Amino acid sequence: MMKTFIIAEAGVNHNGDINLAKKLIEKAAWAGADAVKFQSFKAEKLVSKKAEKADYQKETTGKEENQLEMIKKLELDYKKHQELIDYCQAKEILFMSSAFDLERIELLNKLGMKIWKIPSGEITNLPYLKKIGSLNQRVVMSTGMANLSEIEAALDVLTKAGAEDITVLHCNTEYPTPMEDVNLNAMQTIKDAFKVPVGYSDHTLGIEVPVAAVAMGAKVIEKHFTLDNKMEGPDHRASLEPKELKSMIEAIRNIEKAMGSGIKKPSKSELKNKAVARKSIVAGEDIKAGEVFNKENLTIKRPGIGISPMRWEEILGKIAKKDFKKDELIKL
Template identity: 35%
Template sequence: MTDEVQVGRYTVGEGHPVYVIGEIGLNHNGDVDIAKKLIDVASLAGAQAVKFQKRTPAISTPEHMKQVPRETPWGTMTYLEYRYRVEFEQEQYAEIGAYADSKGLDWFASPWDEPSVDFLEEMDTVAYKVASASVTDLGLLGKLKDTGKPVILSTGMSTIEQIDRAVEVLGTDHLVMLHATSTYPLPPEEANLLMIPTLKERYGVPVGYSGHEPGLQISLAAVALGAVAVERHITLDRAMWGSDHAASLEPHGLMSLVRDIRIVGTAMGDGVKRVFPGELAPLSKLRRIDG
């Protein structure tokens, strides 16, 4: 068990600035230029990391979905063909990884299958993110454990018993957990933010929040409840084509979120009651009886 985890350039844990991850995912729509623009957005907003998703589509696409027709900007194609169309390969990852690095951002990805772990190891990513859908893929988790790199585990769509099994495989030495509810978009009544202290108490690791809500309030409340990392999907325009854009933050939204996270972080204090310098003048003016 550990109170903090080193992820790339940054330390994630209590007493450190909240680690803000701009989840690009597939919102680049298979376009390196869009990916770079989203990296610019994360950098300008003051985030510390950007995250992508890496798949081997023939393996990670559910069998019943492979031949389902999908309407795309490139015409009608099968879901499997679409998955290949938006997937970045080594050349693209080398380019966007170097670009993120030049902006002072950590970058990593969620591998959705075991060959994708091998791919990302070749790219020397600083950490791994486990998507909520992969919590029960114990083979994948074991392969991530063997890399020795930090793992950020989302906990959406999972029971506590499933999370227990995942943690048994991953261990807790280099683990960060993110409370999540995998509803897109997330309604407030399903946010269940009190899971943040519950996860911290149960597993003894740094705990953050991965959000899919339309606004900022729930993410900020998560920080007030002790979340040491916040991940939010980002997009250039929520009206863009693609499955995650509508549940993402546009550039101004991410800038506002990071600004407000920093304000909340400063406001948390240390829990020790004291009279602050700003109170001295009102104290002298208003208090009649010294105690």
């Protein structure tokens, strides 16, 4: 099975602090993630002054400030982007960031980003999709809140603009996502409908759903993480802490191994068990040479190193060519 590409979503969990962002990079690398992803935006270009917070944001950050005031504190400027890219290189983990406007796409392109993550909210943003498609680089697109026709329209824009390598992530944008709303089978629906590689961007609490997604064929997994989910900020509460992130990644790597080739045959490790667990035809009582083998004087017992019980009816009625003691393997 191909290795799942795992994105540790730091998002805005750095709270605007570059040192916190670096610690998140350290922990993502320590946990074994392939990439650590941030968010690139200019607050004034992302939301209007009248934009309200989402319900989960009101719960996690209070109702006093509006969405603009909240995210203004979470911006990363050009210098901070470069610093984080350099730090990722030092820690041998890929830097990624979701751009939220055309200028941020240009900034990230100038900084050399090679994998583009389209967040769910931008799937209906035509100029944005055209810009990313025109870069002709790898694209990973989340589809929270979208239906199949909206996904089809977005893929059409991306491919016509020049994108060729696109992975589509099933996603639910509620933080945290209730289990009954996950609808993991929709990932397979997307794969069947568009014949594209698929993955899953997870906002549930815990790690079992992304692990299950890998068993169902996810090629990319994205999961929010934080240093401490009791910290103040919009996304900490629905994020994994570093040890949980590491556990999730270890579980995914185990599932990759466990999926195997799909060929049904004895594995190397179990071949030695055949003789122990299977059975053979043995003497059910002492049998003299010349006696006829029958249901009364034969039985089936371990070990499985003699004549297979699958030949039971073939053996019945044959003549014993020698004496057999009780429990002795029958030989013809």
